[in-house]
Amino acid sequence: MSTETSDVEFDVLHALKVKGLANDEALAALTGLDAATLTSTIDRLADAGLVIRRDAGRVSGTMMTPAGREAHERLAPAFALDGSALAATETFHEAFGPINATFKKVCAAWQVRPDGAPNDHDDNSYDAAVVADLEAVHEQVRAALDTVGGEVPRLGRYRDRLTAALDKVRAGDTAAFARPMYDSYHDIWMELHQDLLLTSGRERGAGDE
Helix, strand or coil, X not given: CCCCCCHHXXXXXXXXXXXXCECHHHHHHHHCCCHHHHHXXXXXXXXCCCEEEECCCCCCEEEECHHHHHHHHHHHHHHCCCHHHHHHHHHHHHHHHHHHHHHHXXXXXXXXXXXXXXXXXXXXXXXXXXXXXXXXXXXXXXXXXXXHHCCCHHHHCHHHHHHHHHHHHHCCCCHXXXXXXXXXXXXXXXXXXXXXXXXXXXXXXXXXX
16 A cells, blocks of 8 residues: 555545444445445555454454554544535534434333333334334434535445334344344444544544443
């Protein structure tokens, strides 16, 4: 890899900063890169010692090395947003806070019923009501992502990923709501939140918990 990091190389590093270990499908969704470009970019980053690929075992994919994490931190200021992109991100961050607070309540309702009992998903009417609440949250965040995505494409890409997870929930896949390491709606939401903080250069505050 040349000493001058390209946009696509930084995008892959940034996606791995957000995701951690990521397979090619997840990286393509996060970066918007086609398969050939993604593969060649990962190869260059691997040759430079910034990422490694894990192809064996139950969990496989690409992850940053310590050198890759240092490179991302060093390069981030050069790829920082400015002008209208920064303004759009700030506007999105302000809108995201209240939506995120509602989303956390919806997730809590999905996991625990009002009487404190764990939700075993045997009550279809209860689950349907919670999914309806999730759909309302989704419409709010979708509209906000449509707006910011015009200025910051990588944030806009979360819209389609969240929609795909919601479609799985609607089809009866209860794990697609909040199961960890399942590319669930909750997983993708947490990645969006982390990406937003990294992109805006903000520290995680009380409203971001």
